[in-house]
Amino acid sequence: MSSDPAATPRFAIAIDGPAASGKSTLARELAKRLGLVMVNSGAMYRAVTWKALQEDIDPSDDAAVIAMMDRIDIHCGEIGVTSNITIDGVDPSPELRSEAINANVSAISAIPEVRKRLVDLQRNYLDHTSIIMEGRDIGSVVFPDTPFKIYVDADEAVRAARRTHVGEVDSVAKRDAADSEREHAPLMIADGAVVLDTSHHTIESGVDAAIEILKQQGLPDLDKLTPSA
Numbered sequence: 001m002s003s004d005p006a007a008t009p010r011f012a013i014a015i016d017g018p019a020a021s022g023k024s025t026l027a028r029e030l031a032k033r034l035g036l037v038m039v040n041s042g043a044m045y046r047a048v049t050w051k052a053l054q055e056d057i058d059p060s061d062d063a064a065v066i067a068m069m070d071r072i073d074i075h076c077g078e079i080g081v082t083s084n085i086t087i088d089g090v091d092p093s094p095e096l097r098s099e100a101i102n103a104n105v106s107a108i109s110a111i112p113e114v115r116k117r118l119v120d121l122q123r124n125y126l127d128h129t130s131i132i133m134e135g136r137d138i139g140s141v142v143f144p145d146t147p148f149k150i151y152v153d154a155d156e157a158v159r160a161a162r163r164t165h166v167g168e169v170d171s172v173a174k175r176d177a178a179d180s181e182r183e184h185a186p187l188m189i190a191d192g193a194v195v196l197d198t199s200h201h202t203i204e205s206g207v208d209a210a211i212e213i214l215k216q217q218g219l220p221d222l223d224k225l226t227p228s229a
C-alpha cells in the first residue's frame, strides 16, 4: 500500500440494511479484504440501550433517556480493525445481543438526541482512518456524500432463520418495522446505494459481489488505498 497520505483521501464505505440481512458479516469480510477498520454502528445503539436497562430507565421514556445521555461518558474507538465502545469506562460488548436489548433498541434509536450524539461519534472515525461502517442510516445521514454505498437485503424467512440459527431471540420483522417507520433517519435505501441481496450468496460470493459494486462506484484499486492515512 502507498504510504503517501495525500494519495487517497480518507473515505467511508456505507453498508446499510435490515436486521440479519448479512451486513455485519459482509462488512467484516470486506474490511479484512480491503484492510479497513470496520465500524458497527448498531453496537453503539445497543450499548446505550444496555446502559438504560442497567439503570432501570424505561426505553420509551424519552426524557429519562435524554437525561441519561447527558450524564454518561461514551467512548468509541477500535481494537485492531474493529470498532469498540465503552460507556463510563465499561465495555458492554458481551451483553449486546441479549433478548432484552433486541426488544428495546428500536425505541432508544428512535430518539433524535440519542442519534445526534452517536452520529457525531460515528463521523469522528474519519478524523483518523478510512472505514467501512454498517447500520441503517450510514449512506443516508451519517455519510450522505460518500460514493460508496451498498444496501444489503435478504428474504425475510432467510433473515429470521439466520437469527434462530445463532440462537438469538429477536423479532426481526418487528424491529425492521419500527426502524423503517420512525420519523428520524429511518432505514431506507440511500440515494446512490446499490442493493445487494444476500439470500442466495455464500459469504465469499457476497463479498465478491460487493467488491464489484464498490469498483463500479469508483473505489480505487486496492493497492492504491491508504486506509489509515
Ligand code: CDP
Pocket: 018, 019, 020, 021, 024, 041, 042, 043, 045, 046, 105, 106, 107, 109, 110, 134, 135, 136, 137, 138, 175, 179
Ligand atoms: O445486527 P442487526 O442487524 O440485528 O442490528 P444492529 O445493526 O446491531 O442494530 C440494532 C438496532 O440499532 C437497529 O434495530 C436500529 O434500531 C438501531 N440502529 C440504528 O438506528 N441506526 C444505525 N445506524 C444502526 C443501528
